[in-house]
Amino acid sequence: MRLSTKGRYGVKAMFDLALHYGEGPVSLKNVADRQGISEHYLEQLISGLRKAGLVKSVRGAQGGYALAKEPDKITVGDVIRVLEGPIAPVDCVAEEDPEFCQKAENCVTKGIWEKVRDSIAGVLDAITLEDMVKDAEKLQRDANFYMYYI
Amino acid sequence: MRLSTKGRYGVKAMFDLALHYGEGPVSLKNVADRQGISEHYLEQLISGLRKAGLVKSVRGAQGGYALAKEPDKITVGDVIRVLEGPIAPVDCVAEEDPEFCQKAENCVTKGIWEKVRDSIAGVLDAITLEDMVKDAEKLQRDANFYMYYI
DNA sequence: ACAAATCCCGAGTATTTTAGTAAGCTATTG
DNA sequence: CAATAGCTTACTAAAATACTCGGGATTTGT
Numbered sequence: 595m596r597l598s599t600k601g602r603y604g605v606k607a608m609f610d611l612a613l614h615y616g617e618g619p620v621s622l623k624n625v626a627d628r629q630g631i632s633e634h635y636l637e638q639l640i641s642g643l644r645k646a647g648l649v650k651s652v653r654g655a656q657g658g659y660a661l662a663k664e665p666d667k668i669t670v671g672d673v674i675r676v677l678e679g680p681i682a683p684v685d686c687v688a689e690e691d692p693e694f695c696q697k698a699e700n701c702v703t704k705g706i707w708e709k710v711r712d713s714i715a716g717v718l719d720a721i722t723l724e725d726m727v728k729d730a731e732k733l734q735r736d737a738n739f740y741m742y743y744i
Numbered sequence: 745m746r747l748s749t750k751g752r753y754g755v756k757a758m759f760d761l762a763l764h765y766g767e768g769p770v771s772l773k774n775v776a777d778r779q780g781i782s783e784h785y786l787e788q789l790i791s792g793l794r795k796a797g798l799v800k801s802v803r804g805a806q807g808g809y810a811l812a813k814e815p816d817k818i819t820v821g822d823v824i825r826v827l828e829g830p831i832a833p834v835d836c837v838a839e840e841d842p843e844f845c846q847k848a849e850n851c852v853t854k855g856i857w858e859k860v861r862d863s864i865a866g867v868l869d870a871i872t873l874e875d876m877v878k879d880a881e882k883l884q885r886d887a888n889f890y891m892y893y894i
Numbered sequence: 895a896c897a898a899a900t901c902c903c904g905a906g907t908a909t910t911t912t913a914g915t916a917a918g919c920t921a922t923t924g
Numbered sequence: 925c926a927a928t929a930g931c932t933t934a935c936t937a938a939a940a941t942a943c944t945c946g947g948g949a950t951t952t953g954t
Contacts, residue, residue, distance in 0.1 A: 595747060595824075595864060597833045597857070599913065605853055621929065635914055641931070654922025655928040670856060674745075683747045700883045702876045703755055706820060706867075707747070713863040714745060717856075726852045733850045749942065771900065785943055791902075804951020805899040 597678065603631045604639050604677040605670055611649065612665040612723035613730070619651070619658030639677060646676040665727060671718035681718070683710045747828065753781045754789050754827040755820055761799065762815040762873035763880070769801070769808030789827060796826040815877060821868035831868070833860045 606629040614620045622640065626633040640659060643649045650662045661668060675681065675689075682688035686695045687707045698704055756779040764770045772790065776783035790809060793799045800812045811818060825831065825839075832838035836845045837857045848854055 595745060595751075595828060595831060595833065596835075597745060598911085601745075602834060602853065605856070609852060619929095623929080632914065634916080637931075638914090644931095651930060652922085653920075653928095653930045656923065657921085657929050659930085678745060681745060683745065684752060685746075700880075700887060702759060702880045702883065703752065705879065706755070706871055706876075709867045709871075710864055713867050714860055717859045717863050721856055721859075726856075729855065730850075730852045733852065737850060748940085769900095773900085782943065784945080787902075788943090794902095801901060802951085803901045803949075806952065807900050807950080809901090 595683065597674075599635075600639055600677040601674050603629070603636060604643065604673050606631065607636060607640060608643070608648070608661070608668065608673050608723055609726045609730075611659060611661050612668075612727050615661055615665050619656070619660050621658040625659070642676050643673065646672075648672060648676065661723070664724070666722045666724035668723045669719050670721045670723075670726075671715060674718055681711055681715050683707045683714075687711050689715070745833065747824075749785075750789055750827040751824050753779070753786060754793065754823050756781065757786060757790060758793070758798070758811070758818065758823050758873055759876045759880075761809060761811050762818075762877050765811055765815050769806070769810050771808040775809070792826050793823065796822075798822060798826065811873070814874070816872045816874035818873045819869050820871045820873075820876075821865060824868055831861055831865050833857045833864075837861050839865070 607625050610625045610629055611620060622636055623633055625631075626636050640649060644651055644659070647662055648668060649659045651657065651659050671681070680689035682692070684707045685693035686698060686701075686704060689711070695701065695704075757775050760775045760779055761770060772786055773783055775781075776786050790799060794801055794809075797812055798818060799809045801807070801809050821831070830839040832842070834857045835843035836848060836851075836854060839861070845851065845854075
């Protein structure tokens with residue numbers, strides 16, 4: 595039940611773009627450096643996000659990437675689904691075209707995996723990139739607080 | 745975010761043992777045949793479940809496996825944790841000795857993965873083998889109902 | 895005593911996935 | 925026209941997955 599680096603890096607990169615939303619395109623090199631990710635690898639990941647319409651790109655010098663919508667219109671679930679595929683602890687309960695199974699009719703485990711799927715999706719779909727930005731600002735404030743009072 | 749066959753087969757096997765709870769040991773061959781799993785492979789999985797104290801074994805002819813506790817004392821989460829390891833979408837939020845991360849203090853994504861972990865654990869820990877047996881009986885009743893009335 | 899049925903254990907292996915790297919092309923800016 | 929930066933395809937090393945194989949140890953029924 596582990597997320598691969600695709601999902602993790604993708605969420606970090608999208609969070610980074612959300613932090614710089616409205617400031618024009620951000621180069622992948624900057625994102626990769628700030629988030630500690632291989633630039634080339636990130637290139638592949640963001641390619642999928644662009645094709646899915648979550649980010650837009652500007653080519654050429656001073657180019658880069660930017661969110662295609664406002665940060666509160668993009669959820670973590672959107673990002674994960676593009677990079678990791680439909681949410682599904684097992685293939686027979688995938689959100690999109692689940693694998694057909696003959697025994698599905700009287701399968702007791704299927705119901706369990708559906709609950710797991712829905713609880714994961716519920717969490718990921720409830721968090722937007724804007725939520726993450728606000729959390730980051732709060733973490734920053736708390737850090738400053740301790741800096742001054744210790 | 746997929747479960748491997750270890751977890752799936754393990755839950756199926758434990759469910760099978762729950763169905764035959766109180767009837768003496770069940771041979772792995774029978775379990776494997778009924779659940780459609782390779783017997784040799786299942787042997788490896790159940791070895792872990794035995795070491796974890798979830799099943800007990802009887803060697804020799806007419807031997808086999810049986811649940812070590814009543815079906816309502818074993819949750820799906822117990823089984824999954826033995827076979828797939830501690831629940832953790834990413835290593836830094838593993839239930840047992842999570843991987844240390846320097847940036848954890850001001851990491852926005854960590855909170856997300858913790859929520860995912862807790863929601864998965866919540867679902868899996870709330871379902872016992874007895875619940876599964878009752879679900880199976882209900883599915884059976886429904887199937888019979890339709891059989892008579894169609 | 896012996897064969898059959900089982901559990902038990904460690905090694906080996908083919909396939910797939912993961913997590914990248916490499917190389918080169920295309921578009922835009924100054 | 926050089927520098928920057930996106931875009932694309934192909935390759936690859938390492939790990940995980942999902943088994944298979946072979947043989948040993950125990951117990952039961954004949």
